[in-house]
Amino acid sequence: MMDMLFQTFRLGRYDLPHRIVMAPLTRSRARQPGNIPSPMNACYYAQRASAAFIITEATQVSMQGQGYAWTPGIHSRDQVEGWRLVTEGVHKAGGLIFLQLWHVGRISHPALQPDGMLPVAPSAVQPKGMAFIENERGEGELVPFLAPRALQTEEIPYIVQQYVRGAKKALEAGFDGIEVHAANGYLLDQFLCSSTNQRADDYGGSVENRMRLLNQVVEALAGIWGPDRMGVRLSPMGTFNDIEDHDPERTFDLVASALNEYGLAYLHLVNPDVPALERGTEPHPRALRMLDTIHKQFRGPLIIAGGFDHETAESWLQLGRADLIAFGRKFLANPDLPERFCQHARLNADDPATYYGGGAIGYIDYPTLAQERGEEPRIQIDERWR
Ligand SMILES: Cc1cc2nc3c(=O)[nH]c(=O)nc-3n(C[C@H](O)[C@H](O)[C@H](O)COP(=O)(O)O)c2cc1C
Numbered sequence: 210m211m212d213m214l215f216q217t218f219r220l221g222r223y224d225l226p227h228r229i230v231m232a233p234l235t236r237s238r239a240r241q242p243g244n245i246p247s248p249m250n251a252c253y254y255a256q257r258a259s260a261a262f263i264i265t266e267a268t269q270v271s272m273q274g275q276g277y278a279w280t281p282g283i284h285s286r287d288q289v290e291g292w293r294l295v296t297e298g299v300h301k302a303g304g305l306i307f308l309q310l311w312h313v314g315r316i317s318h319p320a321l322q323p324d325g326m327l328p329v330a331p332s333a334v335q336p337k338g339m340a341f342i343e344n345e346r347g348e349g350e351l352v353p354f355l356a357p358r359a360l361q362t363e364e365i366p367y368i369v370q371q372y373v374r375g376a377k378k379a380l381e382a383g384f385d386g387i388e389v390h391a392a393n394g395y396l397l398d399q400f401l402c403s404s405t406n407q408r409a410d411d412y413g414g415s416v417e418n419r420m421r422l423l424n425q426v427v428e429a430l431a432g433i434w435g436p437d438r439m440g441v442r443l444s445p446m447g448t449f450n451d452i453e454d455h456d457p458e459r460t461f462d463l464v465a466s467a468l469n470e471y472g473l474a475y476l477h478l479v480n481p482d483v484p485a486l487e488r489g490t491e492p493h494p495r496a497l498r499m500l501d502t503i504h505k506q507f508r509g510p511l512i513i514a515g516g517f518d519h520e521t522a523e524s525w526l527q528l529g530r531a532d533l534i535a536f537g538r539k540f541l542a543n544p545d546l547p548e549r550f551c552q553h554a555r556l557n558a559d560d561p562a563t564y565y566g567g568g569a570i571g572y573i574d575y576p577t578l579a580q581e582r583g584e585e586p587r588i589q590i591d592e593r594w595r
Contacts, residue, residue: 212523212550213228213523213527214227214229214519214522214523214526216228218261218532218533220475221436221438221473222386222437222438223262225305225533227261227547228261228532228533228534229261229522229533229536229547230263230264230512230534230535230536231260231264231546232536232540233267233309233388234540234541235277236565236572237279237341238250238253238279238566238568239279239280240291243282244280244281245285245287245288246281246291246294246295247294248591249569249572252573252588252589252591253572254298254299254304254306255302255588256302256577257304257544257546258298259303259545259547259548260304260546260547261305261533262306262386263306263307264388264477264535265295265308265309266280266309267309267390267395268282269282269283269284269311270282270284270310270311271312273326273371274312274371275313275322276316276321276395277313277340277341277342278343279566283308283378283379284371284374284378288378289378289381289382292308295382296383296384296385297383302587305385305386306385307384307386307388308384309388310379310388312371313328314330314357314399315328315330315336315354315405316328316340316354316395317357318342318352318355319355320352321340326358327356328358329357329358329396330358330396331399331400331405331406331407332413333357334356334405335355336394336451339351339352339353340352341565349565349566359408362412365412365422368422368426372426372429372430376429376434380433385438386438386440387430387434387438387440388439388442388477389427389440391441392442392443392479394444394447394448394449394450394451394452397426398450399452400420400421400423401419403455404451404455416463416464417463420467423441424467427439428471431471436472436473436474437473440474441468441473442477443465443478443503444479445457445461445479445481446495446499447479461499461502462503465507466506469506472509474510475510475511475532476509476510476511478500478503478513478531479513479515480500480514480515481493481495482496484516486516486517486521500513510532511533512531512534513530513533513534514535515537517536517539519550519553541564542556542558542560544575545579548577548578549578552578554578557576573590574590
């Protein structure tokens with residue numbers, strides 16, 4: 210029987226040739242000043258155009274939405290021009306690319322904020338951990354997070370506006386779709402989860418209130434893009450960025466049910482138990498129940514990411530736990546990942562030392578199978594990026 214991974218799939222408006230998605234990966238390599246996508250970034254994405262579709266690295270919708278040094282934005286004209294190089298490169302190579310829209314909320318630092326202001330969040334709850342900023346010498350540096358400033362109720366429409374502006378600019382830049390980043394402890398997740406949302410207004414308290422901002426953002430963006438060209442990413446039971454919900458089963462049950470109403474192209478979940486998959490064991494029963502609950506509520510296509518290899522991805526598709534699988538670190542290190550899976554070929558190992566910041570090394574120099582055989586790369590690499 211043919212692998213399910215290599216069966217075609219209809220995703221919203223698009224026909225996909227297989228089910229191997231490129232997961233969003235922050236690489237902190239936007240051109241400076243201005244956090245502008247560069248020709249080198251376009252090369253990186255074009256090299257990976259054989260994905261069923263690409264989800265870009267998280268991209269801040271505003272200066273306030275930035276949380277790490279050198280991440281790209283989608284709020285200035287230059288950034289739109291930079292992204293246009295990326296989308297053209299991917300389209301020329303035959304691929305599809307969705308932009309992941311991002312506001313980090315409290316996961317930031319005054320060094321990254323306009324006028325050195327405090328980052329904003331649903332409540333003034335300080336995250337444990339460190340922010341990644343650029344120091345005076347132009348190097349990356351880790352500094353402790355501070356307590357953020359709680360948003361006033363009157364400011365929240367302005368947050369929705371930031372997403373709206375980003376989504377409009379994404380259309381101008383030639384993307385095929387957008388993904389709303391509501392996972393991994395960033396702003397929308399901070400509103401969803403009880404440990405970070407202690408508000409007493411219409412945006413806090415009940416789950417209905419905590420998901421109000423996400424619903425407002427999704428509704429506004431669906432009006433711009435059409436729901437069949439957009440997805441939402443969630444990380445149910447996730448703890449990354451010092452976040453926790455006191456009743457994730459109930460919270461994400463209701464969130465998935467609300468999102469089901471929009472007719473989205475997909476829902477994208479971060480696997481709640483990555484370590485189990487990486488150990489080669491079944492996920493924790495609670496994680497499986499969580500996924501099952503969401504699957505029952507959300508009837509559209511489901512993407513799952515986190516810890517998969519060829520075999521586990523195939524088995525999860527066979528078991529009906531997901532419709533598509535997104536690969537992060539494996540796609541980072543293997544620009545031709547679908548081809549390698551198809552041929553059961555050896556994979557390049559990823560190098561965590563070159564995940565964030567730097568240039569071409571560990572970015573656009575991972576070889577394809579064809580290059581390993583001595584063939585010329587299909588996507589030409591400009592010598593100036595080396
Ligand atoms: C270097 C790196 C950067 C990441 N950046 C993002 C990001 O920008 N947005 C996001 O939603 N997830 C991000 N993630 C999480 C990945 O999308 C993915 O969920 C995670 O790597 C697990 O999948 P994997 O086991 O296939 O790598 C990142 C992960 C890594 C390793």
